[in-house]
Amino acid sequence: MFEDQTYEVVLERLLSNAPPGIDTRPGAIYYDACSPAAAEISQLYIFLDSILELAFASTSNGKWLAMRTSEFGVDPYEANSAIRRAHFDVEVPVNSRFYIDGVYFITMETGKDVQVRCETPGIIGNKPIEGSSLIPDQTIPNLQSALLGELLIPGREKEDDDSLKARHQKKVRKPAKSGNTSHYEEWAKEVEGVGEVKVFPLWNGRGTVKVVITGPDLTEAPETLVRKVQEYIDPEPGMGKGKAPVGATVTVVSATIKTIDISIVLKLSNGSDISGVQLLVTPPFEKYLKSIAFKSTTVQRNRFGAILLSQNEIIDYSKITLNGAESDVELSEIDIPILGTVEINEQI
Template structure:
């Protein structure tokens, strides 16, 4: 809005107000007297532009976006803690709050019988399965403590983009009166949930099915499925949770659809076929997370683009998905999972 209010523009206007019989050339007395004020005014216009951007939700950032969201009754979702299973000496009762240590992370034993990471965020999602735990408390009879599988992934604090997306849904009143979008919102509010897909009237009047992924865009554990069910409809049809009276909610986990990729490539100079394999696998895995429950087709054109834009690939041909040169359709409850990536080097 104030991009034309530059130092030169302000100086020109100021000098125009000075009588013509006074020396106004650069580095003259009057020019040097006006220059500091013009510089400060130019900086002020820059700040005004910034302030205006912080006023509107689509350009606001950080605490200023928090304040706009608060006007609509929303708060930024904080980082959540990972919850994992633990395997302990059989028959030993662990006191709630018992602490364990592994790989620079501390975990507490909860009354639910699981281990909660003390560090919020994705740190507790690390591959710790089968690792021995060091008990920080004296627990009679405890001879073995081993980390189990990840039940509920930890999640970092909500980003500006994620908060703005929720804000937009709220102010546009897209999620109201227990409509389809409202159920999606409720499910995704639960700690550890990534995305949710809603199936109204899936088993008759008053029935709603919710299929969820975890925060890593993977199938959800039974623990996470139960958390969502308890939050939305703990006592079917009674209106004890978020769902209204008369609505019976079923919550299920997404299921994987294995996707194998074949491609023939010419590597760039100084790149080996192993480098091509690693780069393409990483980019396809990221792509699959992006489209989980947002698209129902794995498009061949998207895979072609990934290979084409790979830094390690000079040329390529014969891209196939599950052995075929066409798009792969996903069922309603499926999310793609990368299976094998077969990279052949072109002769």
């Protein structure tokens, strides 16, 4: 809006307002007095442009974006800690600390089979493998075995600006009200640990609603999280004791994982090797699959070809198979495609 208010334009305007008879040539006193003022004023115009962008959700960022979206009831999701099960051979007290893979877990109750919360918010608490040994941070008498168990509530990172903008836009353009599909999606996402949501109205007759959820980062939702969402939205089917209105029978389920194994035969440029190319193409393959999750029911084989040909290390490819077939992969409406093995062979 103010991009035309440059230093030169502002200076010319100041000089044009000089009293009659005043020397305004470069080096004159009046010119030297106006020049630094013009520089500061032009900077203010730049700041005004920035402030104007911060006023609109589509061009805002950070805390300013959060302030804007909160006016519509859309607040950024804060990071939450993963909650896991842990198994001990003796009773351990509440608030006992255990270490594994760079993070600490704290017991949330006293007992042998207890829930533990990761001290560090985010997805880091989801990563340690079930069955791994926990190292106590303090002496616990007679403790011989401490094992990390299943993931109960997945940890989630703090929401980024792009995700917040998308939720704000959906809230404004498709407002959640009166138990419409957007309302069910909003209710499900109010439960800590839920990632994406897909709603199927009338899926099993009148008054029925299926709510399909994922964990953070498009992972399969643990059974504990599914139960938590079910209890929040509709603990007693049709009775209206949760968020769902009276008469609505809601079924909450997890999305299912569909693994996509890829085999490729290609021609490499001079100096390139298969291992390097495999590392190069894996991230964009994963990005493509994540981009279509809950949005498309087809994994398109030609999209992988386009990714391959965009790499300078690859001259051409002669064959791409997905899950053993030279064809697209069809997904169910609740499938989440994830990348499995990537096998690359060089064309002879």
